[in-house]
Structure formats: structure tokens, C-alpha cells
Amino acid sequence: MDMSKAVLPSIPPGQTESQSLIRGAAAPQPLGVVGLVGLAGLVCIPFLLNQAFTYHLAIFICINTIVVTSLSVLARAGQISLCHGALAGIGAYASVFCVKGLGLPFAVGIVAAMAAAGLAAYLLGRIVLRLQGVYFVLVTFAFGELLRLVLLEFGDVTGGANGITNIPPAAIAGYVFLDKPAFYALAAVIAIAVLAFFRGFYASPAGEAVDAVGENPALAESSGIGVRRTQLFAFTLASVFAGLGGALLAHYVGYISPESFNMHLSVALIIMMVVGGRRYLLGGLVGALVMTPLPEFFRGAVESQDILYGVALILMLRFLPQGLAGMRLPRKWRKQP
């Protein structure tokens, strides 16, 4: 994002949009009427269809959007995490511990989830980002596996292989989000808030640093942007939102187990990110939209579904490395190149 867009005075009257793109505008650009209407329409679809299953899918799409968009931050900084699912799991278990175990309000659970996931990522990153970049992905892979083992092993606290059932539903200021339409509304609002946050983020100097590090780490480092420090920051930020997604999942489904957050989830998140597009704000949404309903079409052939995912992943990387969002969204929806 051109920094001058954020600070120069607003567009003088009479200038067209493209002229303002050149001279700079006051703030990250408004999504545009078409974009907002489209998004609003998308959000309303489940209400219009009013079917339990559509709400169910839509809730998962919202949660996936949050988690995949956050994974993109790390990808844009030039790293891949194979434990993003596990960090969502940390958030889930942290929230459940607070809400079900300690009887604290849902809002506290959410904050605890984000803090726990962020802290875990920060500690892990501090240790491993001192090494060459490639070790990061190896360690996150190991960490993902090990977290699953920890959750299984310390069953007294975590419920072990049986998991934790009867998780209290989300509740804010006395209102309990018991039924699907209500929870969907909550999830949609949170997802949109997260997207809005990242829009501002990518326009900020921090977002610019993240992109610089991802595009040319040698140049970034030698012009004062610490690569490891920025990647640690991106990892922590990404994991905070993974924790949020995990907590939402827990309080929606009402049941979590170590297998809910295993390597399969982490890989699925990566696939969603690749399909949707890393470099685009709405890439996470697109990826979640496309991939979340897919298992439904595989009811009969569960074994072969991974073949399709693997092939799709490879084809996307080869032919559409910018993802679906890079294909046809109008210019003003995309992050500036």
C-alpha cells in the first residue's frame, strides 16, 4: 500500500478514482459500493435459505475465513506454519478451560484463547526463528504433532482421547447463542471484523514490513527491517486469530478432541489459503467458500478425496499461484500489488 495514501489530505473534489490512486487518498480505500453490496448479499444468503445445514456450512466458512486469513499473514512474511490447526486447538482448549472449567464468561474465554495461542506461538517462534528460515517449518510440524500427543496424554486436564463434551454455547451479556442462525450472525460479524482489521493492518507500516520481508528478505534485512523479528511478529499475530477461530469452533460444535486440531486441519488450512490466494485480503474468504462445502460432495468416496485435494493443490500452485482471488476480482477489491 502506498504510504502516502494514508497520510496525504483527502482527494480534492473533481478527481477521479484512478487519479486519487496516483496522488493518494486519505485512508485505505473504501471497498466500493459494488464490493460492499456483494459482501452484504453473501452474508445474507444463509438467512434467505433458512436451512439448518446452510447455517452450519456458513458458520464453518466464517471460522475458516478467520483462520485462513490469519495464516496468510505468515505466508506473506515468507513462512509456512504446519501447526496452525494446533494453535487453533490451543485457543479452543484455553477457552473451554475458562468457560466450562472456571465458569468465566464467553468473552473472557475468547480473550484467553487468543492470548494462549499467541503466547505459544511467540515462545515457539522466539526459539526457532534464531535459526535459518527452513527450520521454522520443520519445528512447526513437530509442534503440531506433539501438541496432539500432549492433549492425548494429559487426559485429566484435557479429557484425553475422549475430548470434552457439553461445552457451553457462546453468550454475550446474557444473550445465549443457542441456535444456528444466532451463532451464524455472531460468526459473520466477527469474521467481517477480522477482515476489516487485516485491511487496516496491511495498509499500516507493519503490514508493509511483512510484505517486504516476504518479497525480498535480503533487501528487507539490509534496509533495516529485521526479517526474523517481523516473521516472529507475523507468526504471533496469525496465531492469535487461529486461537479465536478455535474458540469459536469449540463453542459452536460443543465438543472438541485432540483429533479436531491435528495435522489434517493444518494441511486443510494451507490448501484453503493456496486456493483462495495469499496476497489478497479476501483470499481467505474465497478459499473457505470453495473448500468448506467440498467434503459434502465426497460422501461416498472419502478415501479418494485426498487425491483430489492433493491434485488441486499442485495444480493451483503451478497454474494459479496467486489463488482464485487473483483471477478476476476487480482491482479495488484486491490489495494493491
Next chain:
Amino acid sequence: MTTSTTSRPLLEVKGLSKRFGGLQAVSGLDLHVARDEVVGLIGPNGAGKSTAFNLISGTLIPTAGQVVLEGADITGKAPSAVVRRGLARTFQSTSVYQGATVAQNLLRGALSTLPGSVWTHTVTTRARKAALQRVAREVDEILELSGLGPYRDVAAGGLAYGHQKLLGVAIGFATNPKILLLDEPAAGLNGEECAELGRLLQRLRTHRGISVLFVEHHMAVVMELCHRIYVLVQGRKIAEGTPQEIQSNPAVIEAYLGAPDYAHA
């Protein structure tokens, strides 16, 4: 332009050495750069000039020796830390953010001059807004100085080679350094582009007094721009002095200026 020889040098390098396994790439290098000085580092290929740069800028850790910037020891510090202390360097191969616009490239160069760190840059406070405005103004200024103003919104990867090299220098300048290390800034440039580079360096130095240390093979550029020159051969300094002294130094002529791999002034 006079150079100050009485006050402490801006950059001091003492006994700098680097060994790669059995190869001694740089050995016992002493050099210094004063404020507002332009110093050249020349020598045949493989003389260890780029290695010396890497050692000074923190890209490589020295086997021995010290690098002191404004009295503070920066030996072995990470490159990004060294930049924040006021020493920036550019790379031989054109090094820009290919996919970003020219203005964005400069912005990214200036990010390290913002107060705080990446951890605090997500939130915009009033102080930060002021800093961002300052940065935006500086970006505009550098665009003007470098002559890249017309290309402000062009993706850097689409620029001509000569302009990309200029942009590389400009990005280094955007970090607000006290001293800028340029690694063969004139490589691949034709006569006119070399002249433009020389003019750019002049303008930059007038705009904000900085010192420059650069490695170059283009003798014309070196002799014209430098106050002093160091000559490196096989990792060792064999001579130092003004351009006139160097040009008439017999050891230098034998080792280097007589060799065919340079551009004669």
C-alpha cells in the same frame, strides 16, 4: 568539499579478517571513513571487496577484527540492527522489490526510520501519524532527487536496468543512514547512466550530509567522486590515498591498474 581529519572518523574498521575454511578472504583490513567523505574500495576480482562489505554491514560475521560506527562497536550485529545505527548498504545485483511500486520501494526503505518496531506499527497514534507524514514527504523528496518521480507508481520490476540500480541506491538512502555502502553501483551502466549516478550521489550528499563507501570497477567513477581510495588485493590492503596518489602508486599499478579487467579513466 573538505573532509574533517581532526574529529573521530564516522566508520572505523580495524584488523578485519574473514576465513572460509582454508580460504582467507579478507585479512587484517584497516580503513576509516570520515563524515561527508566519499571513499572508494577498489581491487581486482576476488580481492575480497564484497566480503569486506558483508563483514561491515553484518551480513557475515568476521573471524577477527572490529567495526566501529560513531564510536560504537557494531561488529557482527545483524544487518537490520546495523541499518538502524546508521549504516546501510546496497547490493551488486539490482536489488529492489520487483512487485512493488517505486514509491512503495522507497517507503519500505524508510520503514526503519519510524519510531517503535513492527510490534507497535499496527496501531496508529498521533505521533505515528506525524512520523508517517514525514516519511511520505521524504519519499517524495527522494523521488525528486533521484529523478524517479515519473515512475512513482510503476512496478519496480518494470523499470529499465539503469533505473533499477538508481532505485537500489535510493532505497539505501531512504533508510536515513549516516554512511551508505554501495556495492558496484555503476556495474552494467553505460557512460550516460554512470554520469547520472555520479550526479545522484552529489545531490544526495548535498541534500543530507552522508558519507559514502563504495566498491567499484569503473575507474572513471572512482577517480572522479572519491576523496580517498583504498586498494584491496587478495584480501589485503596494499595502498590508500587520494585518487592522484593511487594512480601513481607503483604497487597499485602493477597489481591492479595495469590489469585488463577495469574501465580506464
Next chain:
Amino acid sequence: MSNLLAQALVNGVIIGLLYLLMAVGFTLVFGVMRVVNFAHGQFYMVGAFATYVLMSHWQAPFLVALLGAFVVTAALGWLVEWAVLKPFRHDELNGMIATIGVGMILQSVALVVFGPDSQIMPQVAEGVFHLGTVIIPASRLYVAVCSVIVLAVLYGFLIHTRQGKALRAAVQDMEIATAQGVRAKLMYPLGFSIGVGLAAIAGALMAPLFSVSPFIGSTPLLKAFIVVILGGLGSVPGAAAASLLLGVSESLASSFMSNSLAEILIFALVMGILVLRPAGLLGKAEA
């Protein structure tokens, strides 16, 4: 007590040798292609299945099946490198993600062809050996001896043959190697196929000891990762030290606690080592 320790030590060394095979193959692939091969464990699984099929359906003796498994997997690796990974030769991040896709495909195909159940393989060797008070089943001794032989052959190949030297040069620095006449186009598939071939051998050696299923690939991958984290990616002495250390630690720990607890402890230990010695065991990992 000392008998228990001795037994655990011997078992640990044997397992360590298998980990070394995995790690060396993985390091070779990374060294040549700069790609973290997430499918490495699945090639281990392919090797195990190839051995199973050759022995059960074609009645091949074990050593023939072992060789066959290597050849089949190496050929498969060559095909995969050429068909899938070639476009990513200079795009490491995406190449790595592509290997995740490859791994998924391999596992799913095995699932479709063989089903999810574990297959038991015929025993390779009967009886046990006694080393003092330590009991070594002949089948495990087989594993150890074969691992050592394979590593020796690999060493010979890398040090003494033309292609092996070219491969080593490519691992050191592909650019310089190409400038000296090494053909990069050959090095990439060669490095990859030999690397995954080594994983296949590890799988083939393990197959008779445990069962064979499409799911056996994930754990060896994790072990390979831990070995290279500890020992430094690209360092064979480091990998050797780390794999033996890992094998022995696991063996010892499992004598006193559950397997998963042992794994957790070892991961915590690895993290601890990284905190204290950021450059890894042998100082190769520093940024």
C-alpha cells in the same frame, strides 16, 4: 537394571540407524533442491508396500524385495520430480507446499489400492542373537546390518563416483556446480530419487518388524525432521549423531514411560537444546 539399559541402548542404536537413513535421504533432497520434502514419509510407506507386495505376491526373497523397493521408489521419485516438482525448482516455498500435495496423493492412492488395514509381512529371519545379556532378534540385526551396508554404499557412491561427486557439488552450491559442468537438469531428479529411495529402504527394512499400512508414513517424517533439527540440515555427521541420540533416548525413555510421554519429553528436550545452543548440536543451523 544395567541389562535394561543395555537392551535399550542396543535397540536405540538399531532404530537410530533407520532414522539416519530417513534423515540422510531427506537432507539430500533438501541439499539439492532446497525443498523441504513433506512427502518423504510417504515414500517410506511406498518402500514398505513395495517390499510387502514383492514378498507376499511374488515370493521374492527379502533382499531382492529390498532392492526392488528401492528401484521402484527411486523411479517413482524421478517421475514425481519431473512431473510435479520441476516448475518449483527455484520456488522453494511453493515447492514445499507441492510436496504436501504429493504426500497426500501417495497416501490416498495406497488407501484406495490396499485399504486402511495393516498388512503383516512374513518374517525375514528367525531366532535371536545374544550379545552378553542383551537379546537381539535376528530380524532386527538384519535391519542394522542392511542399514550399515546401504549407508556404506551411499558413501561410496557420493565420494567415489562421478555422479556422486557431481551431486555433492550440487548440494554445496548449485550455481558453482553448473558453472563447472554439472548438469542441473540431471541433479534435481537424481538427488530426489536417491533421497526418497533411501526413505524407501528404511520403510522396507521396517516393514517386517511392524506392520504395513498407508498410515505408517507420518511418524518417520517427524523423526527425520527432529534429526535434522538437532543435527543441522545438510550435515551428515550431525544427522548421524542426532539420529543415534534420538534412537537411544526414545528407547531409554520408553522403558520407563509411555511412548507418547517419551515423545513429548524428547520434543521438550530438543526445544531446550535449541534454546541453549541455537546452532543445533553441531553448530550448523544458525541463521
